[in-house]
Amino acid sequence: MIKVDNLSYSFPQKDLYNKISFTLEDGQHCAFIGTSGSGKSTLLNILMDPERYMFEGKLEISSNCRIGYVSQFSQLDKTKEITVFEYIGEEFIKLQNEITSICTEMETSSDIDSLLEKYQQALDAFHAIGGEDFESNMNKQLTLANLSKHEDLPVSKLSGGEFKLIQVIKEMLTGPDLMIMDEPDVFLDFENLDSLKNLINSHKGSMLVITHNRYLLNHCFNKIIHLENRLLQEFDGRYIDYNFSLLQSKIELQELAIADTEEIERNEILIDNLRFISTIHTEASRGKSLNARIKIQERLEARRIKAPFVDIKQPEINFITNNVLGETIALKVKDYNVAFDDILLENVNFELKSTDKVALIGSNGTGKTTLLREIFKNNHDSIEINECVKMAFLSQLQGEMLNESDTVMEEFFNVGFKTYDEIGSYLLNYGFDEEIIHQKIGSLSGGEKNILQLAKISAGKADLLLLDEPTSHLDTYSQIALEKAIENYNGAILMISHDFYSIVNCMDYVLIIEDKTIRKMSMRKFRKMIYAGHFDRDYLETEQKKKAVETKIELALKDTDFALAKVLSEELEELIKLL
Template sequence: MVLLQAVQIAKSFGAHKVFSGLSLTVQEGEKAGIVGVNGAGKSTLLKILTGHLAPDTGEVTRVRDLSLSYLAQGGGLDSEKSIWNEMLTVFTPLIDMEKQIRDMEKQMEDASPVDESVNRQLLENYDNLSALYKSRGGFTYEASIRSVLSGLKFSDMDLATPVNTLSGGQKTRLALARCLLGEPDLLILDEPTNYLDMDNLAWLEQYLQSYRGAVLVVSHDRYFLDALAKVIYELTPAGLTRYTGNYSAFIQQKAVLLEQQLKNYTRQQSEIARQEEFIRRNMAAKDTTKRAQSRLKSLEKMERLERPGQERRVALSFNVVRPSGMEVLKVQNLGVGYTDLTLAHGLDFQINRGERVALVGPNGIGKSTLLKTIAGLLPSLEGQVTLGSHVQIGYYDQEQQGLSGDKQVLHELWDRYPSLDEVDIRTVLGRFLFRGDEVKKYVRDLSGGEKSRLTLAALMLQKANLLLLDEPTNHLDLPAKEVLEEALDGYPGAILFVSHDRYFINKTATRVLELTTDGLSSYLGNYDYYLFKKSEREQLENENRCTSAEPAREESAEKKQYLQKKEEERQKRMRRRRVEDLEQAIADLEENISRLEAELFLPEVYQDYQACRKRQEEIEEARRQLNDHMEKWLSLVEG
């Protein structure tokens, strides 16, 4: 069933056309992602789909009574309520229903036994409302709140904390929690992975994979889209194109489509050139003028294909002035933090030339602080950092604090490299998509993505042989991330980087360092291999804990086979006895339920609120036991 459909929608702001002719369909239970470069209009599209903006032309239709939740990009909650009370607002209808049930219980308690018809109707209404309350999660909504808050890292917080005292990132995570708790038919999320660490991301992926409703999400997180999406929509200046599959499938299909479009365009251009040459040679000749005119008319009517759009892409490459020695960086017993706060201590690791090391760990553990300490921007609390021979550090700051807001883009770069002339600086800025008058923009007026590109341009010109990168993919769109990955792949120096972008880590890292409260753990390989080895280690540790300290005595193969056969026979006998016991218990419970249900219609019961309630509780308990016994019986019979 189609939940939402947009047909030929267009939107402009003044003279600026954002997009036109876009069509999109969201099916029941579908998980779809929207990708595109920064500024393509993805957030605007979501606002139109959710009714927060009206399209200039076109139409958006939604199925009747569609429940929809929308998380805007950076859309944090602004509330004076506590965290817990704010989450309870999602379940206001259930809470109101619970109050009705309590009121009905009070009415039954105070009811006169004389009016049997009124009491019978009240009891029936009470049963119906109680069943509805239970089916809608009346007994589980508080557990759902705690589960979602735990998954989004609120479990360690005091849930009485007022929402308006939280940080921006926490408010955004709380807004996401409220969207998820509503369990709508359609979730529309704009960059939901912002402000989430890797544990949060893994939890959100699992939650949404098993989510029964449909999900439409805008995201730059390719790992997230690979795990969740079954459909990808790409928004470009040419329109909205639908691809079936996850992000990796989209990349493959897009490459095939682009290749075919280019072939068609090239073939048509060759045909046009051939026809134009024929017309040129034959138009003036008396015998062939009509043929030439006929071909000219055909050529004029031909629907011309546009050259497949080549996206404006950053042209990035990293090189070094001078290679370093084999040992690039050695950290010994290092403590990092601030005078009043130690974030990590006793850190030991080494990085060699050519290594690409990803530093991962929960937010606040000290990853960025460690990079700043190695870069010399912060003093170490203990231990030492030793650089190898001829090592030159290039540091990328995720906050871009090194940029001067009162400078123009041109002079921000030129002042750092005054030996270059203006043409060289403009050429470099052009490679990073700053062209024409864009180089005269003031740094303070740049977007997050533009500041990231400017910082990367300065880093490229530095030609350092050790790169310390702190969240380099933040604010970059997908094409820019891909260019950065390609540039780092060909870089001859060493890299130590912090990133929450798991796709980027997978493509770039040759080793993963995990920073926890217990210290550093090293894993050779990329992010997927790190997850595999970490899971393997945890499983091994669990097995070691469960293994008995007393060594098992060796037994002969024949004895083992005999004992195994005897054990299997014993298990079969036990299973038969258990099945018989369960069948008898099920029969007893079914008889008991029938007896209790019949008693509900006795005058001395339905006229007595306490007796009626007691029978209802006994019936519910008997049914619970019956379901439990039936599940056990099925598992034994089928096993």
């Protein structure tokens, strides 16, 4: 289906790929992963429109390959008054009308030959998208996505998550040979995410999907392409097995790297001794010995273990609070109501203590973001913020909290940093090196912008963090770093999230929106609810045990205890079998 061979590509300010190669075969469902800003979306753009890009290397795509595409940025057009059926069936309806029109024209025209040719072309296009079975296939897909009652609903009435699923269905039903999707899971609620999983797994053609969603990664793909440090690695198999192979490689390579380093250090001592001796004894043989030893050192340095896929860039997120509140109430919401065309929320009551970490969950379009914004604005009679509390807000709309015309550097002068060196040193911990901090924020990837928001929040030392989908666009390594930061934070957090891994790993309890109000739910009940809809029994507990063993392996590697790391990796392998 696709063959990429030794492809290299650069922006003026950044090298993206260095001689990367991979293949995608007919019927494979491939997850495309890598750290934020590594160039995943750009590579998809090159595949879809290679003529626009000046790249080196070879790119082969089957000549008859039809590509379907779902963008991460496509927005619902609230002004377009068409139904779900009319939106999904746009191409089908157009061809059907064209065929009918040609048939009508043939009844009175004398130019039958040209009309027959047009008729055949339209009929071929109709067959190509499965026109005979289009309506029944559409109904099957809508049922699979739990949207069977939405066929006659105006598109403008859909939630953002529902519209994303409708886009996926529309592209799938045209029968593409290759389906390309760029983070189709962003902002989907739990039920819609499950529907997306069903749609992906039901698709018979090839797929190339950028995703950082751990649920989809673990349940949908049989091939992994990993882009990291300008290089690419492909793996035939499940994501969970790929992660395990990465960890095993890390254990082996770090052991070899330490042996290499020790040998290089020993050789350095010999070179120093030979240099000292050659200053006292000037015989030619001394110089030859020194030169020979230097060449050995150069060979040792050249062969030193390089492991781009185990040396993964992970931000060091660190939320800090002045922590002057002690144990008190940070936020109180009493008899809160909000309505637009319809009532969204009514009679909402809850409070947050100064160290509570709480997830706000509910279906798309139920008012979660509206409530979070109202709390941040703090000008509503039903919302009371402790006067000592300093708040920070992470927005889904990244341009709301970041000035996209600023450079990364300029943005942090506005936060209170005084010098370039101070900003550069701070941002290095978040994965922003010198080539990035002088870029315009608007040129960054979605994941980089979210990490930038997290860096700004951390620098502000707030006591109450209001986080609206903070894991969206983040790669899995950054998601794990965020979870660690939340666990270590001493302030209060109210977080909108559809990522049940982050909720289970970090939150004290859940506030769930149901029937236009909010009720408190314990983590135990939340787990049971998630199991019922998404997982086999004990899945998340096994996931947490897996994470705990992985953490122990990382600590063993820090202590260079490779024997313990190998024993733990065997324990990890047994847990993976349960998943």
